[in-house]
Amino acid sequence: MRPVLAIALKDLRQRLRDRSAWVIVFLAPVVITALMSMAFSGTAAFHAKVAVVDLDHGTAAAGLLQTLRSPQLADTVSVRSYPATEEAAQAVRHGPEQAGIVIPAGFTAAVAGGRPEPVTVLSSVDYPLQAQLANAVATSFVAQVNADRLSVATALTAGALPADLPRLSAQAAELRLPVQARPADASGYALKGVSYFGPSMGMFFVLFTIGFAARGYFSEQRQGTLDRIAAAPLGRGTVLLGKSLATFAYSLAGLATTLTAAHFVFGARYADPLGVAALCVGMSVAVVCLTTLVIVVSRTERQAEQLSSVVVFALVLLGGNFVFASAGPAALRRLALFTPNGWALRGFTDLGTGVSGLAAVRDPLLGIAACSAVVALVAAVLFRLRRTP
Amino acid sequence: MATPQAAQTIRPQQDAEPLLDCSKLVRRFGSRTAVDGVSLDVAPGETYGLLGPNGAGKTTTIKIVCGLLEADSGTVRVAGLPVRAAPGPAKRLIGYVPQEVALYPDLTVRENLLFFGRLYRLPRRRLERRVEEVLELIDLTARGEDRVDSLSGGMRRRLNIGAGLVHSPTLLVLDEPTVGVDPQSRHAIMESVRRFGDQGMAVIYTTHYMEEAERLCDRVGIIDHGSLIAEGTPRELVALVAEKDQVQLVASGDLTRYAEACRALPEVEGADVDRSDEGTVHAVVRDARSLLPRLLDLAHANRVQIRSVEIVEPDLEAVFLHLTGTALRE
Ligand SMILES: Nc1ncnc2c1ncn2[C@@H]1O[C@H](COP(=O)(O)OP(=O)(O)OP(=O)(O)O)[C@@H](O)[C@H]1O
Ligand SMILES: [Mg+2]
Numbered sequence: 001m002r003p004v005l006a007i008a009l010k011d012l013r014q015r016l017r018d019r020s021a022w023v024i025v026f027l028a029p030v031v032i033t034a035l036m037s038m039a040f041s042g043t044a045a046f047h048a049k050v051a052v053v054d055l056d057h058g059t060a061a062a063g064l065l066q067t068l069r070s071p072q073l074a075d076t077v078s079v080r081s082y083p084a085t086e087e088a089a090q091a092v093r094h095g096p097e098q099a100g101i102v103i104p105a106g107f108t109a110a111v112a113g114g115r116p117e118p119v120t121v122l123s124s125v126d127y128p129l130q131a132q133l134a135n136a137v138a139t140s141f142v143a144q145v146n147a148d149r150l151s152v153a154t155a156l157t158a159g160a161l162p163a164d165l166p167r168l169s170a171q172a173a174e175l176r177l178p179v180q181a182r183p184a185d186a187s188g189y190a191l192k193g194v195s196y197f198g199p200s201m202g203m204f205f206v207l208f209t210i211g212f213a214a215r216g217y218f219s220e221q222r223q224g225t226l227d228r229i230a231a232a233p234l235g236r237g238t239v240l241l242g243k244s245l246a247t248f249a250y251s252l253a254g255l256a257t258t259l260t261a262a263h264f265v266f267g268a269r270y271a272d273p274l275g276v277a278a279l280c281v282g283m284s285v286a287v288v289c290l291t292t293l294v295i296v297v298s299r300t301e302r303q304a305e306q307l308s309s310v311v312v313f314a315l316v317l318l319g320g321n322f323v324f325a326s327a328g329p330a331a332l333r334r335l336a337l338f339t340p341n342g343w344a345l346r347g348f349t350d351l352g353t354g355v356s357g358l359a360a361v362r363d364p365l366l367g368i369a370a371c372s373a374v375v376a377l378v379a380a381v382l383f384r385l386r387r388t389p
Numbered sequence: 390m391a392t393p394q395a396a397q398t399i400r401p402q403q404d405a406e407p408l409l410d411c412s413k414l415v416r417r418f419g420s421r422t423a424v425d426g427v428s429l430d431v432a433p434g435e436t437y438g439l440l441g442p443n444g445a446g447k448t449t450t451i452k453i454v455c456g457l458l459e460a461d462s463g464t465v466r467v468a469g470l471p472v473r474a475a476p477g478p479a480k481r482l483i484g485y486v487p488q489e490v491a492l493y494p495d496l497t498v499r500e501n502l503l504f505f506g507r508l509y510r511l512p513r514r515r516l517e518r519r520v521e522e523v524l525e526l527i528d529l530t531a532r533g534e535d536r537v538d539s540l541s542g543g544m545r546r547r548l549n550i551g552a553g554l555v556h557s558p559t560l561l562v563l564d565e566p567t568v569g570v571d572p573q574s575r576h577a578i579m580e581s582v583r584r585f586g587d588q589g590m591a592v593i594y595t596t597h598y599m600e601e602a603e604r605l606c607d608r609v610g611i612i613d614h615g616s617l618i619a620e621g622t623p624r625e626l627v628a629l630v631a632e633k634d635q636v637q638l639v640a641s642g643d644l645t646r647y648a649e650a651c652r653a654l655p656e657v658e659g660a661d662v663d664r665s666d667e668g669t670v671h672a673v674v675r676d677a678r679s680l681l682p683r684l685l686d687l688a689h690a691n692r693v694q695i696r697s698v699e700i701v702e703p704d705l706e707a708v709f710l711h712l713t714g715t716a717l718r719e
Contacts, residue, residue, distance in 0.1 A: 006507035010496070017495050224491030228552065231455045231485035232508035233477065 003234050007242025008249070011216065015250055021212055025254035029198075029205040030261045036197035037266035048077050048130035051088040051100035051122065058108025064101075064119075068137060077133065089122050098127035099134040195269055195352030196345070198262025199255070199279070200321045203341045206254040207315060209287050211308035213247045214294040218301035244288045251284035270348070271356035278361050279347045282368040286340035289372040293379040296386065315339045343367030406469070408433045408591045409454065409560055414463035416449050423449040424460070425615035431560070431593055431608075436586040438606030439595040440705070442713075446615040447595040448488055451564045454593065455485040467560055481509060484558030488565045488595075490549045494538035498529055498548055501537060502555050509556035519555055526581065527551040543574030550578065560591045567601060579605055597664075599705040609705070613713050626708045633658060634677035634700050635707040636684065638670045642693035648672075650687050656680050659710030673703070673710040 015021050050068065054061045068079045080097065082088035091097040100122030107119070119138040123131030220226040229239055259276060262268035270276050290311060298304035316322060318335045319342035336342030347364030407430035416424040424446045431437040441447050452458040454465055456472045456479070465472040470479035492501050502523055506516045524530045527547040529540075537545060550566055563582065567575045582605055585592050596602055602609045603623045610620040619626060640647070644662045648670050651660035657680070660672035674680050677700045688695050 003508050003510065006504060010493070010500075010504050013500070014493065014495050223494075224487045224489045225493060227452075227457050227487055228485060228491045228505065229508060230457050231480065231483065232505075233480040234508060 003232070003238050004242045004245065007229070007239060008245035011213075011243055011246035012249060014216070015212060015246065018212070021250075024205055024208050025250065026257050029201040029254070029258040032201045033194060033198045033258060033262050033266055036201070037194040037262075037268075048127070048133045049096060049098045050077055050079050050130070050134050051082050051091050051097040052079055053082050053085050053088045053100065053102045055085070055105045056103045056107035060108035060110075061103045064103060064138065068101075077137075085120075092122045092124050097122075098130035099123055101134050101138050191349060191352045192267065192269055194262055194266045196349060198258055198266065198268045199276075199348040200345060202255045202258030202262075203283055203319075203344060204312075204316050204321045205258075206251045206283065206287060207290075207312040207341070208308075209247055209251045209254065210291045210294055210311060211305060212250075213243065213291040214298065214304035214308050215301055217243065217295050218298065218304050222301060240292070244292070247288050247291050248284045251287040252280055255280040255283060268352070270351040271354045272351055272360060275347065275351050275356065275361040278365060279344050279351075279368075282365050282372075283340060283344045286368050286372045286375070289375040289379070293375050293382075296379045296382045315341050318342060320345055337367060338371070340368040340371040343371065407431060408435075408468055409437075409593065410464075410466045411450075411454060412464050414450060414453055414465070415461045416446075416453060416458060417461055422615050424453065426463075427612065427615070427617050428463075429610050429617060429620065431591050433559070433591050434586060434589045435607045436582065436592040436594060436605055438602035438609040439593065439612055440597065440599065440602045440609055440709070441595070441612035442597055445612045447612060448564055449615075450612070451485075451562055451593070451595060455483055455562055456480055457485075481556065482559045484553035484556065484561045486550050486553040486561070486563045486566055488568065490545045492537045492545065492548060492552060495536060497534050497536050498540070499524070499533040501548065501552060505552045506555035511556060516555070519557065523551045523554050526554065528577070543570055543577075546570050546574060546578065550581070558590070560593065561585055563592065563594045565595050565597070567596065567598065575601075599709070603705050611709060611712060618712050619708065623705060626705060627703055630658075630673060630703040630707045630711045633673050633675060633703055633707065633711060635703045635710075636672045636674055636677050636681075637699045637701050638672070638684070638688075638695055639668055639697045639699075640670060640688065640693050640695045641668060642688075643691065644668070644670050644693065647688060647691045647693045650691055651684060654680070654683065654687075659713065661710060671706060671710060673707045 052065060052068065054065065065079070065081075068077055080091075082091060082100075085102050088097070088100045088102065092100045102120040102122065104119065121131055121135045121138065123134075217226075220229075226239070259268070259280065263270070291308075294304055294308050294311060298307050319339035320336050321341060336345070343364040346367075347361045350360035350364075409429075409431040411430065412428050414424050414427045415422065427446070427450055429437070429439075439447050439450065449458065453460045453463075454472065456465075456477075459473070467479040467482050470477060470482070472479040472483070493504070496504070499520060502520045503516065506520060511519065521530070524533055527550060529544060529548060529551070532540065532544065537548065540548065546566065546569075550563065553561060553563075566582070567578050570578065579601060582592055582594060586605075586607070594602075594606065606623065608620065608622055609626060610617050611626070612618070619629065644667070648660045648662055651657050651670070651672050656675050658673040658675070660670060663669040663671055672684070674684075681698065685695060685698075
């Protein structure tokens with residue numbers, strides 16, 4: 001057996017003998033995904049109950065209502081009309097509605113005149129996502145009408161809007177992709193909670209692999225086995241490669257387990273299994289690079305442990321693994337683009353809304369590759385600096 | 390360990406090309422020079438003991454020999470091949486047994502041996518056969534499937550040695566293999582080291598147990614403060630102090646201060662408290678008979694009660710006292 005493989009298999013064997021590693025990488029994400037899918041059950045897919053108040057009674061208002069009630073949105077949005085703003089606001093605040101749209105008087109005239117007449121969106125703190133959806137539908141309706149400078153009548157019969165609906169529901173889930181990157185694919189569907197949280201939790205827990213691997217390296221240094229390996233006729237690269245291979249395989253197995261469970265047990269739905277696999281592979285490569293960085297930066301087992309915890313939590317907070325649809329400010333959402341998991345989540349969100357093929361995963365994979373390359377580069381530079389004091 | 394197998398006895402060929410050849414090794418850590426110009430060679434089949442107190446530079450020398458540490462200057466050759474930290478054919482010839490037990494506690498005994506063997510690219514069949522041989526050699530065949538963390542300290546020590554043997558090295562490098570081992574296991578380890586020598590393996594062995602070095606080694610180098618201060622067969626080394634006397638005083642009181650006071654006498658070459666027996670002071674002196682009354686006076690002055698005095702044959706302990714003034718200490 002080649003020494004690289006021997007080292008990788010030895011590491012894997014040790015990892016699999018460690019019960020806490022099992023729990024964290026395989027069991028915990030599946031359990032949490034199960035909890036998430038239960039939380040989202042009943043409405044297996046994302047759903048919004050929207051109150052509508054039409055104070056305009058014009059054709060543009062009718063167009064907006066028609067959009068909201070279109071068959072493409074039927075799975076996502078249920079609409080109920082209210083006569084007055086006050087009542088709608090009450091219904092949103094105390095149920096049963098989750099968000100509301102108030103179409104102001106003079107809306108039709110404003111739209112026809114090309115002036116923006118903002119609709120008011122009623123939101124509830126409990127359902128920020130639903131408010132975003134309502135907002136997205138309303139603003140995109142107005143934008144569409146404005147942009148095309150179409151008459152209200154044309155707009156109503158244009159038929160372009162329903163085709164855009166997958167995009168809207170995706171926007172509701174806060175896809176951070178630029179709008180034009182999203183093809184108006186008629187096969188699109190709404191993002192299920194489990195389709196987002198499955199990979200999100202899988203990634204969160206797989207990031208803990210960084211800690212296991214880095215600690216493992218330092219415990220080998222402490223117990224002298226690393227010296228023993230170094231006494232064998234191997235290059236230094238062999239040890240790094242063998243250990244990286246083990247980390248990669250372990251991360252991939254963790255992600256695969258979570259996603260398989262999410263799909264087959266909890267009904268997560270993705271447009272493209274190959275895309276899912278590609279994202280998992282990309283994410284595992286990123287974990288390997290991060291592990292190398294943690295090892296290079298740390299000097300002791302304890303430092304490695306602390307540093308990897310910091311890395312994991314920084315990444316999941318920035319990457320949006322905890323905030324469904326990253327309800328935070330745009331700046332925070334942009335920060336997600338500095339994390340491999342943020343990019344991967346984008347990819348999973350796209351796949352989860354029916355986008356398939358390269359369109360869904362090209363940018364995320366490039367993003368993950370860029371993050372990994374930067375991390376690996378920093379690790380390499382630091383390694384050189386440390387070796388030549 | 391296993392009973393000695395019938396092995397043809399190959400004794401050191403002193404005139405042969407040395408198997409290990411270290412020349413003028415120097416290694417500094419910051420401002421401290423851990424190894425300061427050590428040159429030594431070991432012939433095929435020879436057992437060489439590197440004897441020295443804590444911090445003398447034994448481990449540092451060993452690590453340079455095994456290519457784990459880069460020397461600041463000097464060269465190491467094994468069978469004529471240079472040893473460097475970068476991988477080279479020389480490393481294949483060396484079996485390294487580190488001072489601390491360096492094994493995977495969560496793997497079994499057999500898994501550990503297989504793993505270390507695989508690092509040397511042994512073919513599968515040969516590796517499996519060799520692992521069984523080694524298990525037998527270290528008397529752990531019955532414990533092959535047990536995890537290392539379930540072994541006793543002595544067993545781990547034996548496995549620690551076994552892991553350096555799997556690839557059948559021609560030079561076995563042992564760094565204090567008997568530290569912290571009970572007398573029985575210690576005996577077993579020494580017995581097997583002797584056998585390795587008998588089988589033609591060259592052994593370099595560090596220790597600070599004099600009697601081990603005296604019993605086992607064909608040749609001994611005494612290292613102190615990073616320098617080799619004496620080298621030779623145990624007999625040659627003891628001859629250095631042949632005309633000296635070794636006095637052994639069993640006493641109670643502040644013996645460290647007493648030993649210090651003894652060292653101040655011009656006739657005393659060295660004096661120190663025994664490292665394994667706190668109640669004994671060793672001293673190497675010129676003409677013990679005439680010095681004895683003054684040693685006793687000194688004891689009185691230092692409020693030390695002498696219980697017995699013995700003048701003994703000089704041994705390596707005496708050599709060390711003679712050369713450095715103090716004992717090898719833990
Ligand atoms: N990595 C290191 N960094 C700094 N100093 C070191 C390092 N390794 C060894 N030293 C120093 O070099 C000197 C020699 O140490 P070494 O470990 O070689 O001694 P030793 O003879 O093996 O001692 P012992 O019997 O305690 O094992 C000591 O003073 C030690 O503090
Ligand atoms: Mg040492």
